[in-house]
Amino acid sequence: MLSCLLSGGCTQGVAAVAATGLFDAGGPFSVVGVSVPDAPILAQLIVFAVLLGGIYGLVALGLTMIFGVMDVINFAHGALMVVAMYALLYISEATGVSPFLVIPFAVLLLFLLGAGIYRVTIAPIIEAPQENQLIVTFGVLLILVSTIEIIFGSDPRSLDLDLGSFDVAGVFIPEGQLYALIIALVALVGTYLFLQRTMLGRAIRGTADNRDGAQYVGINVPRIDALTFGIGAALAGLAGAVVPLFQSFTPFLGDRYLINAFVVVVLGGLGSFPGAFLGGLVVGFLQVFGSFYLDGSLYQVVIFLVFILVLLVKPEGLLGGSADE
Secondary structure, eight states: OHHHHHTTOOSSTHHHHHHHTSSOOOOSEEETTEEEOOHHHHHHHHHHHHHHHHHHHHHHHHHHHHHHHHOOOOTTHHHHHHHHHHHHHHHHHHHOOOHHHHHHHHHHHHHHHHHHHIIIIIGGGTTSOHHHHHHHHHHHHHHHHHHHHHHHOSSOBOOSOOOOEEEETTEEEEHHHHHHHHHHHHHHHHHHHHHHHSHHHHHHHHHHHOHHHHHHTTOOHHHHHHHHHHHHHHHHHHHHHHGGGTSOBOTTHHHHHHHHHHHHHHHHOTTOHHHHHHHHHHHHHHHHHHHHHSSTTHHHHHHHHHHHHHHHHOTTOSSOOOTTO
């Protein structure tokens, strides 16, 4: 059930578990007419929400990186995740190496692939209207997904892993999702420190602030763009590489994550890395608690209603800058 919930495509979600009696919504008290679950169940829901939110935040990091510097909305982000999933599977099975040790190779592969995609498809139209870039990245999505499907087929695949779970004060914590959350936090901190503490990171931030000004002071903006797109693809690869740790996957799984990742990026604030993680947590909580209280996929309606509300009240996002920027 949790793997299904974390995939973003589960139609029953936590509600399916509620039907079994494990999650009895009839708690000891209610708030404004809404039943509040008992403390252990509430703690379990919070754990699920944080795990899911961390994964969404990791998925959104690459999107916000590319948009924040280049103003390019990368529709191929989910497909890049899928490439990493299958790269991890193939390398691990071919070499017998632990999938955890293969993750860095998948990230490197996606960095190179991302830089190549930028050079071939984005660089020639970087100054063109944004809809051109949307169409091109959508085309890249179709090419990548179709290629993966031709090579590996469309049947669900999974790693030969049995990570299990452990119990903390009666709260069930799946190890695969916990490792994914830890990797997400490390990626967030590492990317932030890279941008803040290194000369290359400052060049990227300078390009994001003022592309013309960066070029005037000697920054090679096209090279920075290629590097940025490569890093964004590498972050997508990292997100894709952790997904097989806790669920099976198909060539189309990336689309499920991509939809909510766009919501996460806008909620947190375009170009904001802490905002991407905060937005991921918001969406994670909305999905888990929405699945607990609502039938089917109605939680997705709640997510988009909150998304619209934030756009109306704070268009720049929760941690974004001025809406005029």
